[in-house]
Amino acid sequence: MQIEKDLNRIKNLITLYEKKYGREPGSVCLLAVSKKQSIEKIKQAASAGQFSFGESYVQEALLKMVHFDNLKWHFIGPIQSNKTRKIAEHFDWVQSVDSTKIARRLNDQRPDHLPKLNICIQVNIDNEITKSGISLSEVESLISYCQDLPKLTLRGLMAIPKPEQHIDAKRRGFHQLSLKFQALKNKGLPLDTLSMGMSYDFEAAIAEGSTMVRIGTAIFGDR
Numbered sequence: 001m002q003i004e005k006d007l008n009r010i011k012n013l014i015t016l017y018e019k020k021y022g023r024e025p026g027s028v029c030l031l032a033v034s035k036k037q038s039i040e041k042i043k044q045a046a047s048a049g050q051f052s053f054g055e056s057y058v059q060e061a062l063l064k065m066v067h068f069d070n071l072k073w074h075f076i077g078p079i080q081s082n083k084t085r086k087i088a089e090h091f092d093w094v095q096s097v098d099s100t101k102i103a104r105r106l107n108d109q110r111p112d113h114l115p116k117l118n119i120c121i122q123v124n125i126d127n128e129i130t131k132s133g134i135s136l137s138e139v140e141s142l143i144s145y146c147q148d149l150p151k152l153t154l155r156g157l158m159a160i161p162k163p164e165q166h167i168d169a170k171r172r173g174f175h176q177l178s179l180k181f182q183a184l185k186n187k188g189l190p191l192d193t194l195s196m197g198m199s200y201d202f203e204a205a206i207a208e209g210s211t212m213v214r215i216g217t218a219i220f221g222d223r
């Protein structure tokens with residue numbers, strides 16, 4: 001069971017990095033990113049005890065979800081307006097909210113019989129024009145907009161910093177997001193999720209206070 005082995009390896013590393021950087025044990029949770037991976041692999045991860053999965057493509061995700069009834073699904077990809085209804089109907093979390101328009105549509109399209117939709121605001125730390133996410137300076141205004149939407153629960157911030165070679169450079173981007181997250185919490189916002197860190201940089205993210213790492217390749221292999 002290669003998937004189970006890789007899952008355990010990643011979980012052990014998370015525990016190790018929590019210790020190494022003085023983080024509370026258990027303060028970092030693992031989102032298994034299963035985009036472009038098979039249903040069979042997701043089944044293996046689920047039987048090894050993994051319950052939260054991240055997907056980036058709506059149609060692909062819906063085809064997978066019908067095979068499971070006890071998993072939590074996080075949407076982590078760019079969001080087109082015409083996809084918000086399916087996302088609002090089928091996901092537990094949306095980590096890539098980056099506009100008032102998308103937030104409003106997710107709220108309005110969230111079915112009444114479902115719990116509130118958990119959301120994170122995606123921040124484009126490096127201000128790369130090709131990437132989703134808003135700049136750090138726009139975070140507060142999008143947050144106050146989302147707070148008035150009754151069917152959304154704002155959980156925190158998410159980012160995908162640009163790739164860097166060295167751990168110090170990787171930490172710098174994460175550090176900026178972490179400062180913003182702390183500042184928002186200090187203002188009294190009840191946020192609990194700082195979603196940052198992927199297969200190649202989750203050590204740096206944990207060092208800077210990540211509470212959720214999103215790992216695909218290191219668990220499931222290449223896509």
Ligand SMILES: *Cc1c(COP(=O)(O)O)cnc(C)c1O
Nearest residue numbers: 033056076198199214215216217
């Ligand atoms: C694909 C993806 C990941 C996982 O990346 P890996 O390098 O495979 O760990 C994490 N977050 C987002 C937003 C992604 O799109």
